[in-house]
Amino acid sequence: MTGTSRRGPDVIGLDLPAVERWMDSAGLGSGPVSHVRPVGGGTQNLMYRFERDGIGYVLRRGPRHPRPESDDALRREMTVLRALGDTGVPHPRLLGGCETPEVLGDSVFFLMEPVDGINAMVALSPDQQASADIRHRMGLSVVDALLTLDAVDPDEIGLGGIGRPDGFLERQVRRWLDQLDSYRRMGYSGNEIPGVDTIAEWLDCHRPPAADPGLMHGDFHLGNLMFAPDSSKVVAIVDWEMCTIGDPLLDLGWLLAVWADAGARTDLMGSRLAGAGGIATPDELIARYAASGTRSLEHLDWYRVLACFKLGIVLEGTYVRSLAGMATPELGVEMHTRTLQLFERAHRLIR
Known part of the structure; x- marks a missing residue:
């Protein structure tokens, strides 16, 4: 595996070994995280898509310069995504979440199932x-x-x-x-x-x-x-x-x-x-x-x-x-x- 496939130049705020250890403890695959790349989104929180054990994940964490309310907002989002699981509301499926900032050092984070979709803000099929x-x-x-x-x-x-x-x-x-x-x-x-x-x-x-x-x-x-x-x-x-x-x-x-x-x-x-x-x-x-x-x-x-x-x-x-x-x-x-x-x-x- 090359360094580029594991970690691209635009990846910030993501301690990959720490994420791997946390995923091990949560039972989310095994082995190294690979093909990490930024995902476009809002103007604040950071998102990355990657693969582990042949399965795709999207990680969402706080901004590069976290605000006092950043962690609480992400915890709120985790709560909402869990609750929406059995509803008719279209949403990304929550796969797991770390509600304390110690793993990344400065932010809580959660993992979602990637969505096969187009964001019409930035692209059309x-x-x-x-x-x-x-x-x-x-x-x-x-x-x-x-x-x-x-x-x-x-x-x-x-x-x-x-x-x-x-x-x-x-x-x-x-x-x-x-x-x-x-x-x-x-x-x-x-x-x-x-x-x-x-x-x-x-x-x-x-x-x-x-x-x-x-x-x-x-x-x-x-x-x-x-x-x-x-x-x-x-x-x-x-x-x-x-x-x-x-x-x-x-x-x-x-x-x-x-x-x-x-x-x-x-x-x-x-x-x-x-x-x-x-x-x-x-x-x-x-x-x-x-x-x-x-x-x-x-x-x-x-x-x-x-x-x-x-x-x-x-x-x-x-x-x-x-x-x-x-x-x-x-x-x-x-x-x-x-x-x-x-x-x-x-x-x-x-x-």
Whole structure:
């Protein structure tokens, strides 16, 4: 076995002998880990795909510069993936997890079964690239996948305690304004996002009545979905660290916050799917949800504005970390640009 097949130049934060010893103790194969390679994903946690004993694994661990909450978020994700095992929600199968940071030295981690799928943020299969009909149905399949969450009773699968649904909507604006204010400790001026207070005031004044709580993904968008290579089917929803019990309409608002406008050949994430054209419009996504779901969409614009507000502040955190040397300047600029676009969308929705 060559060094390249065992450990590539882009592998950081992964002590392979330590992972092998832990896998031995967990009964997950034997012998050396090989063919280690990074897997694209979010902007924070690190993922690697590798093989051991002829079986494929995906390892997910915290970021290169772990935050105080990184380990807790990964433990939460493990809990969610275990609970989803027997549900109809498409997700990666959890194979095992190490809930203490001692093995890697700075992060907990878990192992998942690899998903045979395409992330339409960064790629399309030949079939998807060639067929506008498949691309259109992919958008509708996204809504269908989202609705599988609302069909799950969190209490029945042991997830009733992962959130605080009482007062969920009331807490949102203050919670995210506080998050934005916390960035000042890293040298952020707080003046980089125009109209934050205007959006916050509108959200407080137009907040809808509390709805029945349900399971939320918390970061539901195209980048966290895997599609079957030969069809429009969603085979996995990934990145569950923000999962909670709250108002599921915020997940729909989150999806719409970054989706391409009707006729546009780009979305707020620069996805390959949007760039290929022919995708379902926001109105078609909403109609699909209305036809198959059970929730009233009377106040959907409020959820869309909240999603823009919340996601914009989350992404601004990466920009702030880039200013502190904890993320690349290029990534920081990209996230800040998306934040500004999200707040522009929010302002258009409240006019």
